[in-house]
Amino acid sequence: MYLNVHSQYSLRYGTMSIPALVAEAMARGITQMVLTDINNSTGIMEFMRECDEKGVKPIAGMEFRREKRLLYIGIAKNREGMKELNDFLSEHNLEQKALPDIAPEFSDAYIVYPYGHAAPLKKNEYLGIRFNELNRLYGNDLKEIKEKLLALQPVFVADKIEYRLHEYLRGIDLNVVLTEVTESDKCSPTDMFLSPGQLEAKFSRYAFILDNTRNLMNTCVMDYPKGRINLNRRTFTGNxxxxxxxxxxxxxxxxxxxxxxxxxxxxxxxxxxxxxxxxxxxxxxxxxxxxxxxxxxxxxxxxxxxxxxxxxxxxxxxxxxxxxxxxxxxxxxxxxxxxxxxxxxxxxxxxxxxxxxxxxxxxxxxxxxxxxxxxxxSTFKDRSIIREIGKVMGLPKSEIDGFTDQTQAAVNQNNDTFRKIVAIHERMANMPNQRxxxxxxxxxxxxxxxxxxxxxxxxxxxxxxxxxxxxxxxxxxxxxxxxxxxGIGHIKMAVKLVEENQQRKIDIHQVKTFMRDPAVNANLRIGNTKGCFYIESPAMIQLNRKLGCDNYLVLVAASSIIRPGVASSGMMGEYIKNHHHPDKVQYLHPVMEEQLKETYGVMVYQEDVIKICIHFAGMDGTDADILRRGMSGKYRSKKEFDRLVERFHEGAIKLGRPPAVVAEVWRQVSSFAGYSFSKAHSASFAVESYQSLFLKTYYPREFMVAVLNNYGGFYDRALYVQELQRSGGLVHLPCVNNSESLVNISGVDVYLGFAGIHGLTDIFIALIPEERRRNGTYQNLEDFIKRTGIGLEQAITLIRVGALRFTGKSKKELLWAIHLLLGAKGKPSNTAELFCLEAKNYSLPVLVNTRLENAYHELELLGFPLSMTMFELLQTDYRGEILANDLINHVGQRVKMVGLYVCEKTVHTKTNKRMWFGNFLDVEGNTFDTVHFPNSTPTYPFRGAGCYLILGKVVEEFGFASLEVLKFAKLPILPNPVIS
Incomplete structure (x- = not known):
């Protein structure tokens, strides 16, 4: 009798998952129902599977709404009818047109309008009336509509508690506080499954309505194939x-x-x-x-x-x-x-x-x-749920921030408001939020x-x-x-730039040649890999240096070892140790040696997990693969997953594996499998890494330009510019007579592009170089203004970044001139002039810009200074006791270093405390790594970009030196002379 049932896929409206919906129906003795989620059919196939499994007859449908208004409900007679409903909604979605008030006439689907619909009903159309609307029938002649009346009992929630959850969902959807959610914004408190017999009792005076409803539902048969079948395109050629x-x-x-x-x-x-x-x-x-x-x-x-x-x-x-x-x-x-x-x-x-x-x-x-x-x-996630619920409750931002601050967890536990949020959170967690x-x-x-x-x-x-x-x-x-x-964009553009700038053609697919190249492998071993796909991060550089990685096969392994599972299980360190001393490997069990000798007994690839499940625990290949997928979040049945975990332990014990060894092998499997690559995947990554590294080794300038023009990689833009300079590139500020929209290179000269200037609009990023190509270089400030039609604000941006230095005038002189030219009218006319009149020249005092002023302009407009280094901007001349390349000679000693912040990474310890890894550059541009344990960093926190004075102890692992930080503080820079 329920022909208007909704699941959680009626997003931010329905509260029940498909399994909960079917279970709720079964508990009330319901034998058939129609799933009609609002403007979507997301759950239809899942609904049919669940109903078939539980012995309930599923009927597919959809509720059509325009904004908040219910237009009509579509009910499919069969799979052709569901296609009709899907086609109808798809047409309006894809053509971005509003749903009509009147539905089309479907061949294999019924349409149910809410009671009160005035237009004549077609053969396949009905009126749905709710039990609280039956009084509207009293005294009316029903002959015309008697056979068209159906019982409309919508279902959105399971009970009164879920109705309250529904109200919160509506508040989140409408972005209003709970008190502003109106009756028209939400469902009725009675929109749920009724107790057995209750619906019949409510319609007892109009039993024919129930008969109509039952008869309509009985005609619906979802004739979809059962079970998983191959629905993909079956042939390529047609045969x-x-x-x-x-x-x-x-x-x-x-x-x-x-x-x-x-x-x-x-x-x-x-x-x-x-x-x-x-x-x-x-x-x-x-x-x-x-x-x-x-x-x-x-x-x-x-x-x-x-x-x-x-x-x-x-x-x-x-x-x-x-x-x-x-x-x-x-x-x-x-x-x-x-x-x-x-x-x-x-x-x-x-x-x-x-x-x-x-x-x-x-x-x-x-x-x-x-x-x-x-x-x-996407689903409602922990922290986002707290924020959303807090906003609906009308809480101030500061209070919500406190509730999402993990350091306040102990205090929050005693807060009544927080406990209320947690209660709502538990019901809302992992509910679908948006497609x-x-x-x-x-x-x-x-x-x-x-x-x-x-x-x-x-x-x-x-x-x-x-x-x-x-x-x-x-x-x-x-x-x-x-x-x-x-990464592919880097490679593609670099190859093109080499051909244009050096007239050399590169076959980038000759990867096996690159893999044998001593210079390429030397850069891999020492970590000269910034900009290179997958091997440029501090963690990957550190791993390759610890391994002494200088060949493809080791890089393939490293590409998977770097994944979180291997590192967190402690097996990364074990692999590195065994890699350096393969003759001293101690295998956990003979099966580990037999199956994992290539990787020194360490599970490195997804295939290794499968091998161990099969050969160590006696599982079959199907269960082993399901177990691996379950660990990576690609298998949704927790019950099935738990069964396979049990089978792993039972199978291993049955094969006579010692319990302590089984426990350790499982620890390694469970901590590793969800975060690993297949060997082929790692190998593919390593191929691309070699292509990038070949280009960086032999064509570093063109390669770094390509990295910049494809919007970088792991690091900020400033670091890639520095890499360009280290490779011999003469990097110039943007110039209206030399720059393009993107960074361009000619010989060793590299001009930064207009696209990198903060505040410059897209129209001028494209127009300035295009106008120059059409009509030649700009002759002077007036010529530039007339030809581009640029306004005062945009012109000032270009002057401050140094892009008009071709005029030979200082920035201050240009700023004076631009205000004289544009200050009153703001934007010039670029219409053709009959006579070209010279601009008046005014006698000005000497106006010069200092390097410090220029550096501040560049910091603001480019994000980094080019006129000075960040070290030159420091108030102090102190550059530390040692430099990065000398770290290895001071293992065990306390040293002071000055480093330019590059990046940081936050991790959690086994006790759930936060610690950090930092990456810095010394004054010579060489990198060094820092480790910040929980007991030191909260006292001496990171404070963003800039240079830091760092006191730490030099530690070494596998020949790689880093700094365990004891104290560090951000160093002040020279004040902006314009402001001061």
Whole structure:
């Protein structure tokens, strides 16, 4: 009888999850109901699975609202009807047009209007009346509408307590305090499942309404296939036999390109993989991915194929990846096997400015009805919930800040308001908050995708499904991950700049040559890697220096060791120690030596977790992979996960493993598995790292310009500018006669771009260089003003940053002149003049700018000074007792250093106290690392950018020296002469 039921997917409105909703219905003896979430079908497939499992008949539908007003409810007769409803909503979402007052006439869906709807009803349309509206029927002639009346008992909440939660959700949604949530903003307090027999009793005088409702629901049958089936596009060519022949032809041709004609091992592996791919019906998946790569290559785009797909030699032969599975002894079954419970996918990275075109190609090539971006669902998170609840309660910001401050936890426990917030928080935590877009997932389907979801149009402008990757997997869709990253943009642009600036062409795909290059490997070993993909962070530099990493295979391991799991389990240190002393490795158990000898008994890759689960604990491959996925948050059933944890322990004990050893192996598995890479993924990252490092080693100036123009990487812009200077680049301030929108290089001269000037608008960032290209260099200030039409404020910004120094006048002279020219009228006319009149010259006193004034201008407008270093800006001449390169010679000693702040990282100790790692530059531009334990940093905190005086003890680990900080303080700089 319930044809208007809502779940939490009626965002910030409904309070029950799908399982809770079904359980609540069962407890009241309800045998069928319609899920009608507001303007979405996110939960429909989950609802059908849950109902089928619990023996309740599911009916799919949707409630259509415009703003807060209920327009009508759609109820699907079958899957065709659900497609009609999804298509209807999708059309309005994608075309961004409002829902109409009157629904169209659906062939396989019913429409229920709220009672009071005046327009004539079509054959498939009904009126829904609530029990508290039945008095409106009294005394009316019902002949015309008797067969059209249905019982409308909406369900939004489970009970009175959840109704209060609903009110808080509405306050959050409307961004108002609780007292401002009006009756029209929320549901009725009675909008819940009624006790058995109660609904019938309320409609007892109008039993025919209940009969109508029951009869309508009985006609609805959700004829969707049960269980997970393959819903992806099934063929590439339109014929499975042709797909198979094309894939084999491409794979064998690619094998010859990669390995030559006589590599028997490669041929054996290719044929084995092809057999598995055929049997598991994945030909189309490989061919579609190949097609995407083929298109992007034809456009000159560079890609990186990574993820578990790089385990496949067929993928390597199809140029989907550049990782050689034979060289690395990669495990194909980690990617694709008959027992694998989850669909595999390829992760394909493009430059940030090319990905959208690739996605556009996919949509056009495979059709808008069959292609969509994958959605994601953000949930209410701990701290954000507290803030949202506090705002709805009308609390002042200072009080809310106190409640979210972890250091005030003990005090807050005794606060009644805080306890109330916590009670609400416990009910709201992890509820869906809003739909968003997945980082890069694309679905390509066999049937129109609207059989399974309506489509949204997020800011990206491409149709997006209304559920996430977990739901996609359960329904039967495999995603194609089309991702973007800055690192590829660095490489692509650097190659182009080298060709333009040095007339040298680079084949950036000759990675195996780079891997053997002594100069490249020397930079890797000493940590000269700033700007290089994945190996530029202080933590990665430190790890590579501790390992003495100077080759590809060690870098592959390092790329996974750096992940949080290995570090937090203590196994990073164990790996480094064993790497330096492989003859002294003590294996925890013979199985560990047998399975993990390559990594000295340490689990480094996701495959290692699977191996240990299988060979140490006797689990099968399917359960081992589910366990690994569960640890990484990619498996949602906690009950199933707990069962597998138990199976691990039981299996290990059954095989006679000592309990203490089982406990330690499990500790390593559980702390590690969720934060590791597959070996193929690490190998893909390492390939890209070598490409970046090759460019940095031999073409450092062009490479750093590319890093700056692709919006940097791990560090602030200032550090990359300094790297440019260290590489011999003569870095100049922006100049209207030499700069482009982005940073440009000519020989060793590098001009900063207009895009880096704070406060300069986009129109002038583009216009200034474009006008110069069209009509030549600017001759003087007046010429510049007339040709660009620039206004006073923007002109002052350019003068202060030094961009008009070509005039030969000081900034102060230019500021005087610009006020004379524009001060009264603000903006000049750039219309053509009949006569060109010279501007009047005024006799001015000598006006000069000091280096200190210039440095302050640059700090304000660029974010860093170029005229002076930050060390030169200090009030003191003291530069510390020692420099970074001398640290290793003072191990165990207390020393004073002066360092320019680069970055910091906060971590939590085992006792949940915070500690910090810092990274600094000395006066020579060399980096050093600091460690700040909880007992010192709160007394001597970080205070942002600038130079610090640091007292610490020099410590060393695996030949890498750092500073354990005892005291440190930020040093004052010279005052701004303009202000003072």
């Amino acid at each position: 499975k036999k042709n797909d198979r022949e094309l894939l084999e032809k491409l794979a064998l041709s690619g094998m010859e390109y990669r390995y030559g004609k006589a590599n028997k091992e490669a041929l054996r592996k290719v044929k084995h993989e092809l057999k598995v791919i055929y049997e598991l019906d994945f030909c189309a998946y490989f061919l579609i991915t190949w097609d995407i790569i083929r298109y992007s290559g034809s456009q000159g785009y560079y890609h990186v194929g990574r993820g578990s797909g790089a385990n496949s030699i067929v993928a390597y032969c199809l140029k989907i990846t550049d990782v050689d599975p034979i060289e690395l002894n990669l495990y194909f079954e980690r990617f694709l096997n008959a027992q694998r419970t989850s669909p595999p996918d390829f992760d394909i990275d493009y430059s940030w400015d090319e990905r959208e075109d690739v996605q556009d190609y996919i949509f056009k090539r495979y059709g808008s009805q069959h292609t969509a971006l994958l959605g994601t669902m 968003s877009i997945h980082a890069g997932g694309v679905l390509i389907t066999e049937e129109p995708i609207t059989y399974y979801t309506a489509l949204d149009l997020p800011p990206k402008g491409m149709a997006t499904v209304q559920w996430d990757m977990y739901e996609a997997e359960k329904i039967g869709f495999d995603k194609y991950d089309i991702l973007s990253q800055r």
